[in-house]
Amino acid sequence: MGQTIAEKIFAAHLRDTPTPNNMVLDIDVVMCHEITTPIAIVDLMDKGMDRVFDPSKIKAVIDHVTPPKDSKTATQAKIMRDWARRHKIKDFFDIGRNGVCHALFPEKGFIRPGYTVIMGDSHTCTHGAFGAFAAGIGTTDLEVGILKGVCAFRAPRSMKIEVTGTMPLGVTAKDIILNIIKQLTVNGATDLIMEFSGSVIESMDMSSRMTLCNMSVEAGATSGICLPDHVTAEYLWPFIKDDYASMDAAVDDFKKWHSDPDAVYEKTLQIDVSTLEPQVTYDFKPDQVKNISELAGSPIDQVYIGSCTNGRIEDIRAAAAILKGKTIADSVRGILTPATPAVYSQALEEGLIKIFMDSGFCVLNPTCGACLGMSSGVLAEGETCSSTTNRNFNGRMGKGGMVHLMSPVSAAAAAVTGEITDPRRFLN
Amino acid sequence: MQQFGGIATFIDRNDINTDEIIPAKYLTEISKKALKPHLLEDLRLDDGSFDPESKELQQASVLVTRSNFGCGSSREHAVWALEVNDINVVIGRSFARIFRQNMFNCGIIAVEVSAEDLDMFFALSPEVRVDVDIQSEQLTATGGDGKKVACSFTLNPFDRKLVDAGGWLVYADRNY
Structure with a gap:
C-alpha cells in the first residue's frame, strides 16, 4: 500500500511505537518563542533538568511582544536570552534581528523537505509549506522536545x-x-x-x-x-x-x-x-466566512497588516499596490508590521514603506503584537478591525473587539474606504 | 495514582477556544498559580447561562462541555488554568488535538463521550457529581436529586500510559 508524505516522514523519524497507533518521532527542529518557552525553562530548572538535547537543532526567537511592553514581558525575554546563552544556542534572534517566528525561520533556511518540526505555537503548521511535518504543541511537549529531541503523535491520517x-x-x-x-x-x-x-x-x-x-x-x-x-x-x-x-x-x-x-x-x-470571490470572516469563528461583497459597507476602526499568515514581502507588495497614491480613510487607523527585518528592509528598498506611510499607515517593527491582542494595536470594546491575521475569536485582538479576517489586498481596500470593501474595485 | 472526578460544572457550547479559557494577556505570567483567578473570565454564552464567578465553577473538579473544546492557540496555560482550579477532568464530545494532548501530558484527562451520553449528563438536575473510574473506563454522574446516569469511554492506550506515569515529561525521561 502506498504512503502519504506524512507517513513517509513519520517512518523516517520513528523512535518508538509505544502503542501501534502512537508514534514517538525524532525531531529535526525545535523552535522556541518567549511566550511558551520561559515557563518550560523555569520548570526544567526547578526539576534539575536544565539541559538541551542538541543546541544546533533548537531555534529561538523573541517575537510575540517585542520590544517588551512591561516588566513581565521583559522578564520572559530575559529568561529566553539567558537560557540561549547558557546553552550556546547559536540561532537565537533577539531585538534588531527578530521577527515573527513562522516568517523568520523559513527565511533562515531552517526548514527542509522531510523534516520534523515542533514549536509551542499552534501556527507551526505553516512550515508544512516546505514538505515538512510541522506541528504546534504545548509547553510539556516543548520541554520534552528541548530535553530529549522527541515528540509523540498519533499515527498520521x-x-x-x-x-x-x-x-x-x-x-x-x-x-x-x-x-x-x-x-x-x-x-x-x-x-x-x-x-x-x-x-x-x-x-x-x-x-x-x-x-x-x-x-x-x-x-x-x-x-x-x-x-x-x-x-x-x-x-x-x-x-x-x-x-x-x-x-x-x-x-x-x-x-x-x-x-x-x-x-x-x-x-x-x-x-x-x-x-472564488475574496473572502472575509464575520462573527467569532474562523469558519464563519462569507464572500466579501456580502459584508461590503460595514464600517471598520482599524486595519492590521502583518502576522505569520500575511506579513511577508509578497503581502506587503499586494497591499501597497492598492494603497499607492491614496490616503486611508480618516476614520481608520492603519497598522503595518512587516513580519521580519528582511521583509521590512526589502519593503523599504522597494519604496513600499513610503507608500504605506504616505497613505497614513503607522509602520511598526516586526512582532506578533496585536494579532493575539498582546500589544501594538489592541482594540477597544466595540471596535472592529480588518486584519490579515488568522483568528477572529471573541476578544482575540482585545476584549470586546471584532476581527474580520481577510487578505492583504482586501485589508488595504478597507483602509482606503473605511469599510469592508471588495478589493476588485481597485484592481484592473 | 491520582483520583479523578467530583463536582461538575457545565458549559453548553461547542468550539470553546483557549483564548476563552485563558486570555492572551495572562500569557506573560511565569507562574501557573497566577492564572487561577482568570479561568474562563471572558467567556459569555448567548443565553447568559455561564458565570465565571459562580460557586459551581469554584467548586468544580470536572468540566462538562460539547465538541471541539480547546481549539485555537496551543497555550498549555489553558490546561494549567483548569489544573490550578482543581479541575482535572474535562468531558466533551471531542477536543482539539493540542489541548487534548496537553491534558494528558499533564497527567490529567480529557474524556470523549457520545452526543447522546452528553445530553444525558446535561439533563441532570443541578449539583451534579461525576465519578470517573479510569480502570474500568466508566463515568457515573449523579444529579442533585439523586438520579444516576452512567456511560463508558475509551482512553487512547498511550494517553493512559501518560496518566499512569504522571505526565509526558516523566514518561519521556524514563523511556528516551
Missing part, C-alpha cells in the same frame, strides 16, 4: 485538498484557505494532516503556500503540508546549494517524500478557484 482552476484577480491564498475552513468547519480536519495539491498549489510561491498551511489549524488540522518541488528548491537554494549538484538534482531528491499514487486519504476536498 491525511486528507487531500485539491485546488484547481484559474486564480481570479483579487483572490489570494488567504481567500482559498478561508473558503476551505468554511467548507470543513473549525473541527473538520481535527487529527488530520491537510495535504494540499493541484495545479493552483503547484504554481503558488512559497509565501502563498505558507499562508495556506498556516491556517490549516483553524480547521483543526494537525498540520498542512505541500509536496516539495522546484518552487521549494528555488526558495531554499541559497541554503542547500552545497548539498546538490544542481537545482534539478534537489527537486529529484525531494520527490522521495512525495505521496505515492495509491496512498490512502481519509477524505478529499476539491476546490475550483475560478469562481
Whole structure:
C-alpha cells in the first residue's frame, strides 16, 4: 500500500511505537518563542533538568511582544536570552534581528523537505509549506522536545485538498484557505494532516503556500503540508546549494517524500478557484466566512497588516499596490508590521514603506503584537478591525473587539474606504 | 495514582477556544498559580447561562462541555488554568488535538463521550457529581436529586500510559 508524505516522514523519524497507533518521532527542529518557552525553562530548572538535547537543532526567537511592553514581558525575554546563552544556542534572534517566528525561520533556511518540526505555537503548521511535518504543541511537549529531541503523535491520517482552476484577480491564498475552513468547519480536519495539491498549489510561491498551511489549524488540522518541488528548491537554494549538484538534482531528491499514487486519504476536498470571490470572516469563528461583497459597507476602526499568515514581502507588495497614491480613510487607523527585518528592509528598498506611510499607515517593527491582542494595536470594546491575521475569536485582538479576517489586498481596500470593501474595485 | 472526578460544572457550547479559557494577556505570567483567578473570565454564552464567578465553577473538579473544546492557540496555560482550579477532568464530545494532548501530558484527562451520553449528563438536575473510574473506563454522574446516569469511554492506550506515569515529561525521561 502506498504512503502519504506524512507517513513517509513519520517512518523516517520513528523512535518508538509505544502503542501501534502512537508514534514517538525524532525531531529535526525545535523552535522556541518567549511566550511558551520561559515557563518550560523555569520548570526544567526547578526539576534539575536544565539541559538541551542538541543546541544546533533548537531555534529561538523573541517575537510575540517585542520590544517588551512591561516588566513581565521583559522578564520572559530575559529568561529566553539567558537560557540561549547558557546553552550556546547559536540561532537565537533577539531585538534588531527578530521577527515573527513562522516568517523568520523559513527565511533562515531552517526548514527542509522531510523534516520534523515542533514549536509551542499552534501556527507551526505553516512550515508544512516546505514538505515538512510541522506541528504546534504545548509547553510539556516543548520541554520534552528541548530535553530529549522527541515528540509523540498519533499515527498520521491525511486528507487531500485539491485546488484547481484559474486564480481570479483579487483572490489570494488567504481567500482559498478561508473558503476551505468554511467548507470543513473549525473541527473538520481535527487529527488530520491537510495535504494540499493541484495545479493552483503547484504554481503558488512559497509565501502563498505558507499562508495556506498556516491556517490549516483553524480547521483543526494537525498540520498542512505541500509536496516539495522546484518552487521549494528555488526558495531554499541559497541554503542547500552545497548539498546538490544542481537545482534539478534537489527537486529529484525531494520527490522521495512525495505521496505515492495509491496512498490512502481519509477524505478529499476539491476546490475550483475560478469562481472564488475574496473572502472575509464575520462573527467569532474562523469558519464563519462569507464572500466579501456580502459584508461590503460595514464600517471598520482599524486595519492590521502583518502576522505569520500575511506579513511577508509578497503581502506587503499586494497591499501597497492598492494603497499607492491614496490616503486611508480618516476614520481608520492603519497598522503595518512587516513580519521580519528582511521583509521590512526589502519593503523599504522597494519604496513600499513610503507608500504605506504616505497613505497614513503607522509602520511598526516586526512582532506578533496585536494579532493575539498582546500589544501594538489592541482594540477597544466595540471596535472592529480588518486584519490579515488568522483568528477572529471573541476578544482575540482585545476584549470586546471584532476581527474580520481577510487578505492583504482586501485589508488595504478597507483602509482606503473605511469599510469592508471588495478589493476588485481597485484592481484592473 | 491520582483520583479523578467530583463536582461538575457545565458549559453548553461547542468550539470553546483557549483564548476563552485563558486570555492572551495572562500569557506573560511565569507562574501557573497566577492564572487561577482568570479561568474562563471572558467567556459569555448567548443565553447568559455561564458565570465565571459562580460557586459551581469554584467548586468544580470536572468540566462538562460539547465538541471541539480547546481549539485555537496551543497555550498549555489553558490546561494549567483548569489544573490550578482543581479541575482535572474535562468531558466533551471531542477536543482539539493540542489541548487534548496537553491534558494528558499533564497527567490529567480529557474524556470523549457520545452526543447522546452528553445530553444525558446535561439533563441532570443541578449539583451534579461525576465519578470517573479510569480502570474500568466508566463515568457515573449523579444529579442533585439523586438520579444516576452512567456511560463508558475509551482512553487512547498511550494517553493512559501518560496518566499512569504522571505526565509526558516523566514518561519521556524514563523511556528516551
